[in-house]
Each structure stands twice: as C-alpha cells, then as structure tokens.
Amino acid sequence: MSGHFESHFPDSGHVDYSDQSSSIDATTIAELKELAGRYPQSRSALLPMLHLVQSVDGRVSPRGIEVCADILGISTAQVSGVATFYTMYKRRPAGTHHVGVCTTALCAVMGGDILLERAKAKLGIDEGQTTPCGRVSLERLECNAACDYAPVVMVNWEFFDNMSPETTDELLDALMNDDEVASPRGATLTSWRAAERVLAGFPDGRADEGPSAGHASLLGLSIARENNWGAPDPDNLPAPAETQEAK
Amino acid sequence: MTDLLTPVMSSDWDSDASWKLSRYEEVGGYRAMRKALDMQAGDVMSLVKESGLRGRGGAGFPTGLKWSLVPQDNPNPKYLVVNADESEPGTCKDMPLLMASPHTLVEGIIISSYAIGANTAFIYIRGEVLHIVRRLQQAVEEARAAGYLGANVLGTGFDLNIIVHAGAGAYICGEETALLDSLEGRRGQPRLRPPFPAVAGLYASPTVINNVESIASVPSILDNGIAWFQSMGTEKSKGMTLYSLSGHVKRAGQFEAPLGVTLRQLLELAGGVRNGHQLKFFTPGGSSTPILTGDHLDVPLDYEGMAAAGTMLGTKALQVFDETTSVVRTTLRWVEFYKHESCGKCTPCREGTWWLVQLLMRFEAGTAEPGDVDKLLDICENIGGRSFCALADGAVAAVVSAVKYFREEFEQGYTTPAWELFPYGKSALFATEGDPR
Numbered sequence: 001m002s003g004h005f006e007s008h009f010p011d012s013g014h015v016d017y018s019d020q021s022s023s024i025d026a027t028t029i030a031e032l033k034e035l036a037g038r039y040p041q042s043r044s045a046l047l048p049m050l051h052l053v054q055s056v057d058g059r060v061s062p063r064g065i066e067v068c069a070d071i072l073g074i075s076t077a078q079v080s081g082v083a084t085f086y087t088m089y090k091r092r093p094a095g096t097h098h099v100g101v102c103t104t105a106l107c108a109v110m111g112g113d114i115l116l117e118r119a120k121a122k123l124g125i126d127e128g129q130t131t132p133c134g135r136v137s138l139e140r141l142e143c144n145a146a147c148d149y150a151p152v153v154m155v156n157w158e159f160f161d162n163m164s165p166e167t168t169d170e171l172l173d174a175l176m177n178d179d180e181v182a183s184p185r186g187a188t189l190t191s192w193r194a195a196e197r198v199l200a201g202f203p204d205g206r207a208d209e210g211p212s213a214g215h216a217s218l219l220g221l222s223i224a225r226e227n228n229w230g231a232p233d234p235d236n237l238p239a240p241a242e243t244q245e246a247k
Numbered sequence: 248m249t250d251l252l253t254p255v256m257s258s259d260w261d262s263d264a265s266w267k268l269s270r271y272e273e274v275g276g277y278r279a280m281r282k283a284l285d286m287q288a289g290d291v292m293s294l295v296k297e298s299g300l301r302g303r304g305g306a307g308f309p310t311g312l313k314w315s316l317v318p319q320d321n322p323n324p325k326y327l328v329v330n331a332d333e334s335e336p337g338t339c340k341d342m343p344l345l346m347a348s349p350h351t352l353v354e355g356i357i358i359s360s361y362a363i364g365a366n367t368a369f370i371y372i373r374g375e376v377l378h379i380v381r382r383l384q385q386a387v388e389e390a391r392a393a394g395y396l397g398a399n400v401l402g403t404g405f406d407l408n409i410i411v412h413a414g415a416g417a418y419i420c421g422e423e424t425a426l427l428d429s430l431e432g433r434r435g436q437p438r439l440r441p442p443f444p445a446v447a448g449l450y451a452s453p454t455v456i457n458n459v460e461s462i463a464s465v466p467s468i469l470d471n472g473i474a475w476f477q478s479m480g481t482e483k484s485k486g487m488t489l490y491s492l493s494g495h496v497k498r499a500g501q502f503e504a505p506l507g508v509t510l511r512q513l514l515e516l517a518g519g520v521r522n523g524h525q526l527k528f529f530t531p532g533g534s535s536t537p538i539l540t541g542d543h544l545d546v547p548l549d550y551e552g553m554a555a556a557g558t559m560l561g562t563k564a565l566q567v568f569d570e571t572t573s574v575v576r577t578t579l580r581w582v583e584f585y586k587h588e589s590c591g592k593c594t595p596c597r598e599g600t601w602w603l604v605q606l607l608m609r610f611e612a613g614t615a616e617p618g619d620v621d622k623l624l625d626i627c628e629n630i631g632g633r634s635f636c637a638l639a640d641g642a643v644a645a646v647v648s649a650v651k652y653f654r655e656e657f658e659q660g661y662t663t664p665a666w667e668l669f670p671y672g673k674s675a676l677f678a679t680e681g682d683p684r
Contacts, residue, residue: 046432086415105580111675186378219500229250
C-alpha cells in the first residue's frame with residue numbers, strides 16, 4: 001500500500017469551486033426568497049433552495065451557495081455542509097436527462113446489476129458521469145420505493161418499471177435522440193433541471209398526467225374485487241374472529 | 248371473520264383520476280374531516296387512541312398515545328410532521344398511496360392536526376419521486392381552494408397550513424429526529440433523546456411525527472368508528488394495513504389486508520414464487536427487519552407474531568428471494584446501503600458498517616478466512632445498540648439473521664465465490680449472457 005489516505009467517497013465532501021459559472025439572476029433570487037418565506041423559520045427552506053439552484057445552474061454552484069447563505073443569514077460553510085450531505089445535490093452538471101439504475105439488494109438480484117452494466121456500456125460512461133454531448137448522466141441508485149416493479153430505472157426522478165435490457169436500451173436511445181418519452185407511472189419527461197424546479201416547490205402543472213396507479217399497485221385491489229372482498233360494513237360488523245389463544 | 252383482503256385506503260386506486268379532489272369527495276372523502284371538526288379536539292385524540300391504531304412506519308408505537316404525549320400547555324406552536332421519506336429497502340407502500348390518493352393523507356393531516364392543536368403541518372417526502380411530489384402539491388392546493396386548509400377551516404376557527412417539503416436523497420432522514428434536523432435546513436443527523444420530539448421537536452417545539460400510512464388510516468377510523476377498525480386485525484394489532492410483496496413472486500404488488508395475515512396467504516394470492524422455484528428467505532418489513540425463511544410462512548404478519556419470530560413487522564415490505572439467490576450477495580448489498588447511508592455521526596455505525604462491507608466482500612469473492620463468520624458477528628455486536636438511532640441496528644439485523652439461517656453459506660465463502668455457488672444471472676428476471684457482476 002502506498003500509505004496515502006484514499007477517500008471512499010471521492011465525489012463528496014466538497015463543492016467544485018473551479019467552475020464559477022452561474023445563471024442565477026434577480027428572478028432566481030426573488031424565488032429563493034419566496035421559498036425562505038414559506039417556512040416558520042427561513043433556514044428550513046435550504047433544501048428546496050438548493051433544488052432551485054440546481055434547476056438554474058445544473059449543479060450546486062459556488063454562486064448558489066453564496067446566495068443561499070446570504071438570504072438565510074448563515075455562513076457559506078453551513079450551506080455547503082448541507083449541500084454535500086445529500087446525494088441529490090450534484091457537484092458537477094448533470095445531463096439534460098439524469099438516469100438512475102437501482103442496485104440495492106432486491107433490484108440488483110432481479111437484474112439491476114445487469115441493467116447498470118448495460119447502461120454504462122451503451123452510454124460509454126461510468127457511474128457519476130455525463131455523456132460528452134451533455135444529454136444523459138448516469139447514477140447507481142439506492143432503493144427508490146418501487147420494489148414491486150423491480151428492476152427499476154428512474155429518469156429525472158420519474159419511474160420506469162419492470163425494466164429489461166431491451167427496454168433499457170430503447171429508453172436510453174430515446175433519451176439520446178431527444179424523443180418524447182413518458183413515464184408509465186408519471187408524466188412526459190421534461191428535463192432533470194425542470195424536475196428540480198418542481199422539487200423546489202414550483203409546480204409545473206403536470207400532476208394530472210399519467211395513471212392513478214400501476215398494475216402492481218392494483219394487484220390486491222383487483223383480487224379483492226374478483227372475490228367480492230372488502231372491509232366490513234360498519235353498520236353490520238362481523239362477529240370477532242377467534243384469537244390464536246382461544247384455539 | 249373478515250375477508251382476506253380489506254381495501255380501505257387503496258379502495259379507489261383503480262378509478263380514473265383518483266387523485267383529484269372531486270373524485271375523492273364522490274367516494275366519501277372529507278366526510279371524516281367534517282365529523283372530526285364537529286368534535287372536541289380531545290375527543291378526536293381519544294378516539295384514535297382507543298382504536299388501537301399503531302404506527303405503520305416500522306416501530307408500531309400507538310399513534311394516539313404519541314399524540315397524547317404532546318404537552319398541550321406548552322406555549323410554543325405545535326407541529327405535525329408526516330414522514331413520507333419512504334426509503335427502507337423493500338418498502339413501497341406510501342408512494343403508491345400518495346400517487347393514487349393524496350387526499351387521503353391530506354384529510355388525515357387535517358384531522359390529526361386538529362386533534363393535537365397544530366396549525367402548521369409538513370409532509371417531508373423523499374425527493375426522488377417527482378410525480379408523487381406533483382400529486383401532493385396539487386392535492387394541498389385543491390384542499391386550500393376548497394376551504395379545507397388556510398385560516399378558519401370551514402368556519403370552525405381552526406387554522407391549518409400544510410407545507411410539502413421534498414428531501415434530497417438521504418435514507419437517514421426517515422429517522423424521525425434526523426428528519427427534523429433536515430427539515431430545519433441542516434444535515435440529517437439523529438438527535439439524542441430525551442428530549443423527545445413530542446416535547447422539543449421541530450424548532451424545539453412540541454412535534455408529532457407520523458408515517459404516511461398511519462395518518463392515512465385516521466379518516467376511515469373517524470368515519471367508520473372504533474368497532475369497525477377493531478373488527479379487522481388481531482388482538483393487539485388492530486386494523487387494516489398495506490403489505491407490499493416484491494421479489495421472486497409470480498405477481499408482485501400491494502395488498503391491503505387485516506393485520507395478522509400470513510405470507511402463505513399473500514403468496515397464494517400472488518400466484519406463489521416464480522415458476523419452478525422455491526422460497527429461500529424473505530424480509531417481513533424491509534431490510535432492517537431480520538430475515539425469515541420458509542419455516543415462517545404461517546406466522547401472523549402482525550407486531551406480536553413477528554416479534555415472537557425474532558424479527559419485526561417493520562414496514563410490511565415482504566421481499567421474497569428464491570433458491571437461486573446468494574444470501575451473501577444480498578446481505579452485502581444491504582450492508583453497502585447502510586454504509587453509504589450512515590450519516591457519520593456515531594463511530595460504531597460509521598466505521599462498523601464500513602468494516603462489515605470489507606468483510607462481506609471477502610465472503611462474496613470466496614476469499615474469507617476460517618473464523619471470519621465469527622468476526623462478522625463480533626463486529627455486529629460492537630455496532631448494534633451503540634449508536635444514536637436504529638440505522639446501525641438495521642445493518643446488523645441483516646447480517647446476524649442471515650448468518651443465523653445460512654451459516655454454511657457464509658462458510659462456503661472461505662473457499663468459493665458466491666457467484667460460482669449461485670450464478671447471478673439465474674436470479675435475474677431475464678436471461679443474460681456472461682457474468683453480470
């Protein structure tokens with residue numbers, strides 16, 4: 001061993017100060033202030049504010065950190081301390097579309113590992129990187145609360161369920177070609193930056209797109225309907241069931 | 248006897264635009280809110296307490312009791328915070344609920360806030376679920392426009408504001424005190440208790456933190472009564488709940504059933520384990536609950552049944568793995584998750600999960616040394632119960648229970664890589680060429 005300390009989180013712990021570019025303008029600052037005003041104590045708005053910074057600058061920019069600190073009356077160290085704690089905040093610009101492949105245990109076992117390797121090979125990039133054209137960035141995801149649709153891929157934090165190598169290829173092709181793509185349980189894809197704006201707390205009017213639920217979410221309900229099962233009628237309750245002890 | 252499945256919160260998920268206020272009210276939505284606002288706040292609290300509703304987010308603490316711990320004479324504002332940071336591996340019940348029926352939660356929040364005397368409520372939702380954030384934002388706006396939120400709700404003199412707050416990708420923020428720090432705009436790190444959040448929570452004010460499903464259960468209890476709620480479930484685990492079946496099953500999905508249903512019953516409804524395969528192990532309630540095996544198919548999936556089997560009901564996230572699955576590989580993936588998500592505050596968790604990953608990688612690669620199984624357990628002993636929050640305990644639970652049931656498989660890791668014992672391609676849902684490592 002060379003004896004030098006090597007971080008196992010090479011992408012964490014710092015904000016990229018080598019890139020000082022920023023598109024934050026007076027409108028952004030007004031919106032950041034609006035977010036701060038929504039909470040009983042303004043600092044609570046910091047997470048949403050950083051989402052908004054990302055929607056404008058494509059990453060957590062040095063300028064974004066200064067502006068947030070200024071509005072909230074806290075130090076830039078306090079802001080960057082928060083920005084580097086959470087994985088959704090990016091230190092380098094994400095792609096137009098941000099793709100995540102879940103590889104936590106269940107998705108990994110059911111094929112997520114295969115899908116991630118496939119995506120890397122197809123895009124020619126590694127995890128945490130963006131294609132040279134800037135169109136797609138790729139990330140290894142942790143459990144995204146859609147295990148009944150495993151293996152799961154997310155694009156701009158929209159669900160793509162029950163993915164296979166073929167459907168993953170098709171999805172990536174469409175993203176690289178800038179084709180219109182709709183999530184099976186969500187809206188037509190916009191962009192990662194547009195998604196960040198919604199997460200900051202500025203709705204985009206797309207809530208009514210997509211279905212009420214996917215097939216897996218409805219499985220129990222459809223079986224209940226087939227069998228005419230349901231919760232008891234409150235006006236005609238069944239006799240209490242025998243307990244385990246009574247048997 | 249009640250039916251095997253009892254859809255209540257999920258009963259309208261299959262209707263068109265089920266997420267809209269108009270549809271929710273067509274099927275009786277916001278009736279319970281009116282009923283509650285006509286009652287004394289204390290009576291609403293008593294009713295939920297007497298119903299026996301217990302927390303649906305993992306720990307199973309009685310919801311009404313949690314509410315009653317809020318000191319009503321405290322001069323600070325009181326807050327309700329809904330934990331919608333659903334991130335426990337395997338857990339996928341709150342997100343479909345919020346996508347299909349966000350108003351069930353909003354109505355539950357109005358009733359619950361009224362009961363505890365809160366005028367501001369927060370929904371802390373994980374950030375990685377864009378469309379669900381949209382549906383929640385819209386539901387809150389619809390409720391505000393209808394006069395169910397804002398100043399003087401329905402002329403009762405009760406004021407309520409709900410803030411939808413998206414997180415930024417940190418599992419630890421599902422831990423209630425880390426969630427509070429995050430909601431205050433800080434790194435999400437757990438707090439030492441006491442003081443408990445009920446006394447000094449958000450902004451050091453009295454705060455109730457409940458899981459989405461717990462709060463979403465409240466409207467139906469108000470609407471149908473205690474006897475109705477108690478007619479479902481078992482002696483100490485009352486009511487209906489959402490079970491999530493995932494993994495190597497023929498049909499995965501959500502099942503709303505009375506507490507105490509068994510995995511055998513749910514598996515039967517799901518068509519069983521995928522064709523030609525058998526159950527090897529499963530989690531009852533997410534990766535933090537010790538795994539169980541085929542010997543536990545008939546244990547009631549309620550708080551007591553799971554405790555008696557040495558595990559926990561958790562989030563009722565039943566992840567099913569068949570005989571093609573390497574338990575070493577699966578355990579490693581879970582522990583890698585905990586290592587990555589450890590907030591770094593407590594040394595046993597921060598360093599211990601790191602060492603567990605190092606060791607488990609050796610087991611996976613077949614390069615562990617004789618005695619390493621005991622070393623694994625020894626490290627676990629030095630992690631469990633030695634940190635502020637339960638994250639480390641969850642990591643340890645995965646390892647200890649895996650060794651308990653599959654010790655020989657770990658010992659095979661002294662000589663043979665897991666991918667040779669259990670070719671990984673066989674566990675995947677699609678045929679693959681080559682080695683997917």
